[in-house]
Amino acid sequence: MLAWRSLIHDKVRLAVTVTGIVFAVVLIVVQLGLFFGFTAATSSLIDRSRADLWITARGVPYIEQGVPFTERKLATVLATPGVAAASKYIARFTQWKRPDGQQETVQVVGVDLQTGLGAPWNIVAGTLDDLRKPDAVFIDEIYCQKLGVDHIGQIVEIRGRRARIAGFTRGIRAFTTSPYVFTAFKNALDYVDLHEDQTLYLLVKAGPDADLDSLQLALGARLTDVDIVTTTRFSLMTRVYWMFTTGAGIAVLLAALLGLVVGVVVVAQTIYATTVDHIREYGTLKAMGASNRYLYGVIVKQAVISAAIGYAIGMFVSVFVVQGSEQGGAAIILPPWMMGAMLFLTLGMCIGASIVSIKKITRLDPAMVFKG
Amino acid sequence: MSDVAISVRGISKTYAQGEAAMRALQSVNLDVRRRELMLLMGPSGSGKTTLLSIMGCILRPSGGTIRILDRDATNLGECDLPRIRLDHIGFVFQGFNLFPMLTAAANVALALDLKGVPRREAAERAVALLEQVGIADKRDVYPADLSGGQKQRVAIARAIAGDPPIVLADEPTAALDSRSGHAVMELLRQLAHERDRAIVIVTHDSRMLTYADRVVHIEDGRIVREHKRVVVHDDVRVPRTRVVGESVRAFPQPAYELGA
Numbered sequence: 001m002l003a004w005r006s007l008i009h010d011k012v013r014l015a016v017t018v019t020g021i022v023f024a025v026v027l028i029v030v031q032l033g034l035f036f037g038f039t040a041a042t043s044s045l046i047d048r049s050r051a052d053l054w055i056t057a058r059g060v061p062y063i064e065q066g067v068p069f070t071e072r073k074l075a076t077v078l079a080t081p082g083v084a085a086a087s088k089y090i091a092r093f094t095q096w097k098r099p100d101g102q103q104e105t106v107q108v109v110g111v112d113l114q115t116g117l118g119a120p121w122n123i124v125a126g127t128l129d130d131l132r133k134p135d136a137v138f139i140d141e142i143y144c145q146k147l148g149v150d151h152i153g154q155i156v157e158i159r160g161r162r163a164r165i166a167g168f169t170r171g172i173r174a175f176t177t178s179p180y181v182f183t184a185f186k187n188a189l190d191y192v193d194l195h196e197d198q199t200l201y202l203l204v205k206a207g208p209d210a211d212l213d214s215l216q217l218a219l220g221a222r223l224t225d226v227d228i229v230t231t232t233r234f235s236l237m238t239r240v241y242w243m244f245t246t247g248a249g250i251a252v253l254l255a256a257l258l259g260l261v262v263g264v265v266v267v268a269q270t271i272y273a274t275t276v277d278h279i280r281e282y283g284t285l286k287a288m289g290a291s292n293r294y295l296y297g298v299i300v301k302q303a304v305i306s307a308a309i310g311y312a313i314g315m316f317v318s319v320f321v322v323q324g325s326e327q328g329g330a331a332i333i334l335p336p337w338m339m340g341a342m343l344f345l346t347l348g349m350c351i352g353a354s355i356v357s358i359k360k361i362t363r364l365d366p367a368m369v370f371k372g
Numbered sequence: 373m374s375d376v377a378i379s380v381r382g383i384s385k386t387y388a389q390g391e392a393a394m395r396a397l398q399s400v401n402l403d404v405r406r407r408e409l410m411l412l413m414g415p416s417g418s419g420k421t422t423l424l425s426i427m428g429c430i431l432r433p434s435g436g437t438i439r440i441l442d443r444d445a446t447n448l449g450e451c452d453l454p455r456i457r458l459d460h461i462g463f464v465f466q467g468f469n470l471f472p473m474l475t476a477a478a479n480v481a482l483a484l485d486l487k488g489v490p491r492r493e494a495a496e497r498a499v500a501l502l503e504q505v506g507i508a509d510k511r512d513v514y515p516a517d518l519s520g521g522q523k524q525r526v527a528i529a530r531a532i533a534g535d536p537p538i539v540l541a542d543e544p545t546a547a548l549d550s551r552s553g554h555a556v557m558e559l560l561r562q563l564a565h566e567r568d569r570a571i572v573i574v575t576h577d578s579r580m581l582t583y584a585d586r587v588v589h590i591e592d593g594r595i596v597r598e599h600k601r602v603v604v605h606d607d608v609r610v611p612r613t614r615v616v617g618e619s620v621r622a623f624p625q626p627a628y629e630l631g632a
Contacts, residue, residue, distance in 0.1 A: 001491070002471070002482065009473035284469040287430055288530075289458025290486050291451070366430045369465055370421045370542050 003301035006278055013277075014306070017270040021310025022317065024263020025346055029318040031256035033332035035249060037325070040333060041175040042242040043235040045091055045109060049118045051203035052212055053219070054234045056227050062241040063091050063234070064107070064176070066200030069226060076222050077202055082210035083219075087112030088185050088199035092192040093178055097157040098148030105178040106147070108158065110188020117203040120182040125152055126167020131184050136166035143179035144168075158191045173331050175242055202226075260349060268353035271303055275357035279364065286366035295361045299354045307350035311343055374442050377538050377570035378404040378427050383436035385422050385593075396422040397593040400436070406537060409564040409571045409583060414590040420574045421542060423590065427572060428463060428540045429456045441537060458486060462531030464541035464560075468523040470515040476502060476526045477511035483533035501529040505559060521552025528559060532567075539563065541573045545580060557583040 007014050040047070046054070046063055055077065057067035077086045090110035095103050111118040113132055120128070120138050130136055137158070139147060149156065154165045158181065174180050181191075189196060206215050212230060219228045229237070243249025275282070282295055318334065325332040385397040396419045404410055404427070412420045425431035426438060429445055430453075437446045445456055457463075462483075470479050477498045484494035502508045505525040507518075515523055524544055531539050541560065545553035561583045564571040573580070581587060589597040 001478065001485070002474070005471075005473040005478070280469065281471050284463075284465070284471075285482075285486070286454070287428070287457065287463055288483060288486060289454045289456075289461070291454050294486060367425050369463070369469060370425055370430075 003298045004305060006274065006281075006298070007302050007305055010274065010277070013270055013274055017267060017274075017306045018310045018313065020266025020270060021263060021306060021346065021350065022314040024259050024266065024349065025311055025314025025342060026317050026321065027259030027262065028256050028345070029314070029334060029338070029342060030321055030332055031252055031259060032338065033318075033322060033325075033334050034330060035243070035252040035256065036333040036335065036338075037173075037331035038175055038248065038252065039239050039243055041173045041331060043238045044172065045118065045180070046231055046235040046238060048121050049089075049203055049231060050205065051117045051231055052206040053204035053216060054229050054231060055202035055204065055219070055223065056200075056229070056234075058225050058227055060227065062238040064093070064238075066091060068194055068198040068200055071197050071199040071202075073223055073226065074199070074202055077204060077219060080215070080218055080222060082207050082215040083204055084207040084210070085115045085117065085205040087115040087117045087203050089118045089201040089203050090185060090188040090192060090194065090199065092188075092194075092200060094159045094192050096147060096181070097160075099154075099156070100148060102148070104147060106158070106181045107174060107176070107178045108188050108191045109180050109182045110185040110192070111182065112185050112203075115203075115205065117205060120169050120172065120180075122170045122172060124168050124170045130166040131182065133164075133166060135162050135164050135187060136183065137163045137187070138167045138169055138182040139165065139179060140172045141168040141170055142173065147179060159193065161190050163187075163191070171326070171331070260345070263346075263349050264353050267303070267306065267350050268356050271299065271306070271350075271354050272357050272360070274302065275299060275360055279360075280369070282361055283364055283366055283368045286361075286364060287369045292362060296358050299357050299361065300351055303350040303354040304347060307346045310350075311346040314346070315339060315342065375405050376403045376439075377406050377441060378402075378572070379439040380423075380427065380433075381437045381439075383423070383426060383433045383438065385419070385426065385431070386434045395593055397426070397433070400590075400593070400595055402588065402595065404538075404570045404572055406568050406570050407565055408585045409561050409573070410586045410588060411580060411584040412572060412574045412588050412590060413576070413578075416576075418590045419593040420590055422593075424540055424542060424572065424574050427538075428461055429453045458534065460536050460538055462534065462536040462539040464524070464527050464531045464539065464544045466543035466546050468515070468520075468527045468547070470523055470526055470530075472515050475512050475514055476507065476518065476522075479515070479526055480529045480533050483530045487534050498529070498533065501533055502526070504532075505529045519552070520548045521555060524548060524552070524556050525559065528556070528563070532563060532569075537569055539569055539571045541571065543575055543577075544573060545575065545577050550579070553577065553580070 057069045060066055071088050074086060074088060077083055092108055093105055094108050096106040097103055131138060139149060144150060149165055152165050152167065156163050172180055206212055216228050285295060322332045322334045380400055380402045383397055383400040387394045387396055400423060412423065414420050426433050437444065439445065440456055440460055448456065474482065477495065480498035480501050481494040484497055499508060499511050502511050505528055507522050507525050510518060510522055545556055548556060557580050560571055563569050585601050587599040588595055
C-alpha cells in the first residue's frame with residue numbers, strides 16, 4: 001500500500017521512471033531482436049536447406065566464402081551407405097543490372113530442384129516448378145524496389161546473362177546488403193561464372209536410420225580435400241563469423257547493453273530521488289520500529305511496480321516495432337522466450353537500481369525525526 | 373510487573389564535534405511510571421531531545437543503563453532496538469510526520485501494518501482509534517486537508533495504534549494554536565491516566581504545565597529540578613481528584629560545573 005501510494009503520489013516522477021524503463025525495454029528488445037534477426041539471416045540458407053551435412057572445399061569458414069571443387073565427388077557421396085539424397089549447391093555474389101542500368105550486387109543461390117535441398121521457402125508468387133524453366137529466378141518481394149523489379153515475367157540481367165522473374169518469396173532477408181536470387185543449379189553456373197563440372201557445396205540428406213556421426217566419418221573416409229560439417233555446425237560457423245568476427249554482432253549487443261545501462265541509471269536515479277524526497281517518512285517508520293527488511297520491502301515493491309508498468313508498455317511498443325520491421329530490410333526477431341526473459345531482466349534491472357536507495361535507508365538515523 | 377515503565381540510571385551522552393566532544397547528557401537518573409504524564413522542560417540545547425531519544429531506544433547512551441518495562445535495553449543489538457520501539461513505544465512528533473500520500477485512517481493503519489496486523493483488521497482498528505481521538509469523520513481525508521490539531525490527533529492515534537505502554541512526544545503542541553494545543557494535551561493526559569500509559573513530553577510551552585503529573589527541568593545535560601503534583605482521593609466512593617499541593621525537589625549543582 002505504502003509503496004504504491006508513494007509512487008502515485010508523485011505522478012510526474014512515476015512517469016519519468018516508467019519512461020526510462022520503457023526506453024530501456026524497447027532499446028534492449030530492438031537491439032537483441034536485431035541481433036537475433038541478423039544472426040538468423042546470416043545462416044538462413046543453411047538452416048532452411050533441409051540438408052543434414054554440408055560438404056565444402058577445405059577450410060571454408062562460412063557460406064559466402066565457398067570455394068569451387070569438382071562436382072564428381074557427388075557420385076561418391078551418393079554411393080555412400082546412409083545417404084538418402086545429395087545435390088550440388090551454389091551461393092555466390094555476382095552482379096545484377098537493374099532496368100535503369102544501375103548495378104547491384106546479389107547473391108545467387110543455385111539449387112538442385114530434383115532433391116529440393118536448399119530450395120527457396122515462403123514462396124508467395126510462382127511455384128518451385130517455375131524455377132525449372134530456363135533463366136527463371138526467384139527474388140524476395142522486399143527487394144523488388146532495390147532490384148528494380150515490379151512484376152513476374154520481367155526480364156533482368158545477371159552478370160550479362162538473361163534472367164526472368166518467375167516468382168517471389170517473402171521474408172528471406174540477406175544479412176549483407178546483397179539480396180538472394182534463387183535459381184536452378186544449371187543457371188547459377190552461368191550467373192556466377194563456374195564451370196559445369198564445379199560446385200561450391202554438396203548438400204547431403206541422411207537416410208532415416210542413418211547415424212549422422214557415422215555418416216560424417218564414412219564420407220570423410222571416401223572424400224579428400226573437402227570438409228564435411230553438419231548443418232548445425234556450418235550454421236554456427238557462419239553466424240559466429242558474421243556476428244563476432246566482423247564485429248557486427250558485438251555492435252548490436254553493445255547497443256543492447258547500453259539500453260540496459262541507461263535503464264538502470266534512469267530507474268536508479270528516479271527511485272533514489274523518490275527515496276530522498278520521502279526520507280523523513282522513512283525516518284519516521286524507522287523510529288516507529290519498522291525493520292530494515294520492511295523498509296527494503298517498500299523500496300523493492302516500488303521498483304517492481306515500476307518495472308511491471310514499464311515492461312508492459314515497453315513490450316507493447318516493441319511488438320509494434322517488430323511488426324513494422326517485417327516490411328523493412330532488417331528483421332527484428334522477438335521469440336516468445338525473450339518476452340519472458342525481458343520481464344525478468346526488467347525486474348532485475350529495477351531491483352538492482354533500487355540498491356542505491358536501500359543503502360541510503362540502511363544508513364538512515366531514526367533520530368533525524370526529532371531534528372526540526 | 374513493576375510500575376516503572378522507563379528507568380534510566382547514570383545516563384550520559386557525548387557527541388563528537390570535530391576533534392572536540394560535546395556532552396549532551398551527564399549522569400541522568402530518572403524513572404517514568406505508568407499512568408504518569410511527565411513533562412521534560414528546559415532551554416534549547418539542554419539535552420531534552422537527546423534524553424527523549426535515548427528513552428525511545430532511538431539513540432544509544434555513551435554511558436549508564438536504560439530499562440524499558442524491566443528489560444535492560446542498554447546493550448540491545450541493532451535488530452532488537454526496532455522491536456522494542458515497535459512493541460512498547462509510541463512516538464508523537466512536533467511536525468506530525470504523517471505520510472502525505474495516505475489518508476488519516478491509512479496513516480494510523482500503517483502502524484498496525486508494521487506489527488503484521490492483517491490489512492482489513494488494521495483498517496477497522498484505525499477507524500476505532502480515530503474515533504477515540506475524536507476525528508473519525510476525517511478518516512478518508514489526506515493530511516494536507518487537515519488542520520494542525522487534527523493532524524496531531526492522527527499522529528497520536530498512530531502512536532497508540534499498537535497499544536504501547538509508553539508514548540514519547542516531542543513538542544506536540546509547538547505547531548498548534550492554543551486551543552488545539554490544550555485539546556491535544558488533554559487527550560494525552562487521558563491516555564496516561566485512563567489507559568495506564570507512561571507519557572513523556574518534551575515541551576517549551578509552560579501553558580501545558582497544568583496537565584503534567586511531574587515536570588522535570590533539565591539544563592546543560594543534567595536534571596536540575598523536579599516538580600511533582602500531589603493528588604489525593606478525598607472520597608473513595610466518589611472517584612474525583614483535586615490538587616492539594618506540589619512537591620518540589622531540587623538537584624544540587626556541583627560547584628565545579630556551575631563555575632565552568
